[in-house]
Amino acid sequence: MYVNIPRELPKYDPGQSYDWNYDHAPKATPTEIVPPMPGALAGGWRFCGLSVASPLGIAAGPLLNGRWLLYYAGLGFDVLTYKTVRSVARPCYPLPNLQPVDCSAVNGAGVAGQVDEHVDSLPAADEMRGTWAVSFGMPSKSPEVWRADVAETRRRLPRDKVLSVSVVGTIQDGWSLDELADDYAQCTRWAVEAGADAVETNFSCPNVNTCDGQLYQQPSDAAVVAERVRHAIDDVPLVVKIGCVADDEEAARLVAALGPWVSGLAMTNSVSTTVRGGDGLPLFGGAKRGICGQAIREASLRQVECFARLRNRQGLAFSIVGCGGAATAEDVRRYLDAGADAVHMATAAMVDPTVAVRIRAAPQPASVAET
Numbered sequence: 001m002y003v004n005i006p007r008e009l010p011k012y013d014p015g016q017s018y019d020w021n022y023d024h025a026p027k028a029t030p031t032e033i034v035p036p037m038p039g040a041l042a043g044g045w046r047f048c049g050l051s052v053a054s055p056l057g058i059a060a061g062p063l064l065n066g067r068w069l070l071y072y073a074g075l076g077f078d079v080l081t082y083k084t085v086r087s088v089a090r091p092c093y094p095l096p097n098l099q100p101v102d103c104s105a106v107n108g109a110g111v112a113g114q115v116d117e118h119v120d121s122l123p124a125a126d127e128m129r130g131t132w133a134v135s136f137g138m139p140s141k142s143p144e145v146w147r148a149d150v151a152e153t154r155r156r157l158p159r160d161k162v163l164s165v166s167v168v169g170t171i172q173d174g175w176s177l178d179e180l181a182d183d184y185a186q187c188t189r190w191a192v193e194a195g196a197d198a199v200e201t202n203f204s205c206p207n208v209n210t211c212d213g214q215l216y217q218q219p220s221d222a223a224v225v226a227e228r229v230r231h232a233i234d235d236v237p238l239v240v241k242i243g244c245v246a247d248d249e250e251a252a253r254l255v256a257a258l259g260p261w262v263s264g265l266a267m268t269n270s271v272s273t274t275v276r277g278g279d280g281l282p283l284f285g286g287a288k289r290g291i292c293g294q295a296i297r298e299a300s301l302r303q304v305e306c307f308a309r310l311r312n313r314q315g316l317a318f319s320i321v322g323c324g325g326a327a328t329a330e331d332v333r334r335y336l337d338a339g340a341d342a343v344h345m346a347t348a349a350m351v352d353p354t355v356a357v358r359i360r361a362a363p364q365p366a367s368v369a370e371t
């Protein structure tokens with residue numbers, strides 16, 4: 001299929017701050033360049049029970065606000081995840097927020113059976129070659145700002161596209177798990193009242209050290225929060241975003257704990273490591289950051305496969321959102337074959353905003369074209 005793909009489209013500028021990029025969102029999208037999904041991949045897709053035109057979505061991160069969201073909706077993505085918001089305003093970490101790293105594959109300490117020599121520390125790279133360390137600290141505009149923006153975005157987004165809002169609880173000193181669960185529930189309720197078609201609760205952020213960032217590692221606590229959120233939004237699709245899971249038994253516990261409450265699980269957020277500069281000294285004060293992009297693809301694929309197996313074994317029906325390093329039609333196919341129901345991208349879409357157009361225009365392998 002011939003598609004005239006523009007050479008240069010607006011994209012996130014990693015040299016500028018989060019606030020600068022928030023304020024400099026693209027104003028318009030050239031929708032006419034988006035081809036339909038080809039052949040056997042066309043039509044019939046569902047995202048957590050909602051009907052969509054393709055399995056392609058944007059993960060929580062690139063869509064800082066409604067203008068960014070509408071831009072990518074016009075570039076061939078059908079599920080658009082609004083970057084994680086909170087019940088209170090929170091500033092972004094200082095630059096660099098996106099530090100390229102040198103690394104071909106990182107498995108995560110926890111991927112069963114894998115030895116990972118790089119997992120403790122990765123060298124920073126001068127330029128982006130597909131993988132970077134992400135350091136935002138889950139900033140958020142105030143609820144007044146994001147609730148109004150989500151409402152306006154839903155009004156402007158074509159009806160057949162899904163607007164999912166990512167939320168995270170904000171733990172305060174001395175808070176109990178119950179209070180954290182209420183904070184998650186409050187944010188999800190606000191998101192749904194503003195018009196979100198689905199909500200994603202982030203149970204994994206490698207850049208923050210408090211328990212709101214690591215809920216997925218404590219299945220019973222995760223279940224308390226997921227149940228509270230489920231009751232807050234009735235039957236609105238609820239996705240829980242998780243990080244790298246250590247082993248199959250831990251994965252089985254998490255599936256059993258979350259399965260009754262969720263419509264979907266999104267994985268994986270990233271793989272967490274420290275990063276060192278050219279002088280060998282640690283960046284980010286020696287704290288871990290989430291590695292995103294190409295280098296986490298194989299680990300995420302294996303995790304999707306593992307969770308799909310566990311879901312089936314436990315007789316559960318939630319959707320799986322594959323996320324991590326997807327950048328080509330072949331990557332999308334591999335995620336779907338591994339058991340994902342949808343494939344979401346952050347890094348590849350930021351580096352090349354036309355990535356979904358290219359995936360849609362890619363020739364299908366014979367086995368797919370013939371089905």
Ligand SMILES: Cc1cc2nc3c(=O)[nH]c(=O)nc-3n(C[C@H](O)[C@H](O)[C@H](O)COP(=O)(O)O)c2cc1C
Pocket residue numbers: 059060061062083084098134136138166202204241268269270292293294296323324325326344345346347348
């Ligand atoms: C710039 C950027 C910001 C991100 N912000 C969030 C966030 O706010 N919430 C979240 O759950 N994940 C966030 N992530 C993680 C992505 O959703 C995704 O899980 C991760 O980047 C792996 O996908 P990728 O390899 O396609 O980038 C962010 C990633 C990037 C690159």
